[in-house]
Amino acid sequence: MTQAYSTLALAEPLQRAVAEMGYENMTPIQAQAIPVVLTGKDVMGAAQTGTGKTAAFALPLLQRLLKHENASASPARHPVRALVLLPTRELADQVAQQIALYAKYTRLRSTVVFGGMDMKPQTLELKKGVEVLVATPGRLLDHIEAKNAVLGQVEYVVLDEADRMLDIGFLPDLQRILSYLPKQRTTLLFSATFSPEIKRLAGSYLQDPITIEVARPNETASTVEQRFFSVDGDDKRRAIRKILKERELRQAFIFVNSKLGCARLARALERDGLKTAALHGDKSQDERLKALEAFKAGEVDLLVCTDVAARGLDIKDVPAVFNHDVPFNAEDYVHRIGRTGRAGASGLAVTLVAGSDTRLVTDIEKLIKKKIELEPIELDDERPRGRFNDGQRAWREESGGDAPRAPARSARHGGHRAAAASRDPFFDRPYEPAAATSDKASWEAMPRPTPARGSISANIKPRRKVAALFKAPAPAAQA
Secondary structure (H helix, E strand, C coil): CCCEHHHCCCCHHHHHHHHHCCCCECCHHHHHHHHHHHCCCCEEEECCCCCCHHHHHHHHHHHHHHCCCCCCCCHHHCCCCEEEECCCHHHHHHHHHHHHHHCCCCCCCEEEECCCCCHHHHHHHHHHCCCEEEECHHHHHHHHHCCCCCCCCCCEEEECCHHHHHHHCCHHHHHHHHHCCCCCCEEEEEECCCCHHHHHHHHHHCCCCEEEECCCCCCCCCCEEEEEEECCHHHHHHHHHHHHHHHCCCCEEEECCCHHHHHHHHHHHHHCCCCEEEECCCCCHHHHHHHHHHHHCCCCCEEEECHHHCCCCCCCCCCEEEECCCCCCHHHHHHHHCCCCHHHCCEEEEEEECHHHHHHHHHHHHHHCEECCEECCCCCCCCCCCCCCHHHHHHHHHHCCCCCCCCCCCCCECCCCCCEECCCHHHHCCCCCCCCCCHHHHHHHCCCCCCCCCCCHHHCCCHHHHHHHCCCCCCCCCC
16 A cells, blocks of 8 residues: 655655655655654665665655754854765766755755766865765765865765675775764665675674565566567667567667677667667766766657666656667666666566577576566568678677678577566576676687697797798808
């Protein structure tokens, strides 16, 4: 049963902001977490992406800070009292925007600091004094070392997307930051899963936390229609265009596995007449923020991105997600398709599977414990003229070799909708991620055969010795 925001004992400025933002009923994580955080207890929360975690911790924190609000303009009267740590720049900026909207009618000050931007404007904001500081770990440490941020009066700390922070390697930075904080504080930890590493982190820094878990780890949202199509790698772009047209989709995320592939696909879709932007790690921070803002404003129809955008980005009403490439890590599949079907809305997740992706699809089956049926897709004959199509030409450019043959279609075509529940005991086994994270890594790890005696490769001399064979002979001695 849903619970209305009007039943919460929030201060009038917060209630007004929530109503203005159109919030009526709380999501499950909000209904469970907000009352607990209001009591000042530590919380260890797990929820699917898109369930409203930001409001679950931000609203009760702001409510508690309002009890001791000080309208003085002196920076000393506005110390940092709440610290929110996130793994990426995009997430930090997004959460900071939400907190600013919640605190719109209060006198509480907030700001955000993250890398990739000039420190001077951030320093000026910190010097003015802020009660709520949103930050990425690396840039926060820069400000601490420059004595721009003093954390001695922090009462609340939030570790959001904690599993992602550990994946990136932020644990040493987190430990350093937490060492600057008072021992007496409220700590809130939110994570997509409760892995052993997350439990160890919670055991070290949380005091008798209340555990809140609204969904099983790695469970996909029931509001997302999941479809898997068997498509040759060269036909994936045509498949995307066909589905966009048939479903009359206005916007979509398209995920690829590499920065180079992301840039190339975005350019190709732009040439097809689709308003497209690319989002990947080689883009500057300013370019990434502009791409996100253009997508949110509807100026861009397709956002082609790597997994830098797979977690936590809260863009409402995105109707579809395409996996142009099957992700190398099955966990990333869950986070990718979590970009659609958010907050109870329906969404479509389409994964395009080439013949070489069988192992990756099997990993996803193990993780979500559901059988995946591959469906065929009929494509119009729109191949460009010439010796190679776009996919083959791109492969040749990258590898310098001949284009590969089209992979054979999977034998598992069933014509059925994907993600049907399975009773096969195979799916009850725990998911174990593959040791290699990419095909390139697997290739590099392969043993190399020793050349047979007498073979050409066995007879090749080192470059220095070969060059010596071609030196001019020394002149003969005079008689």
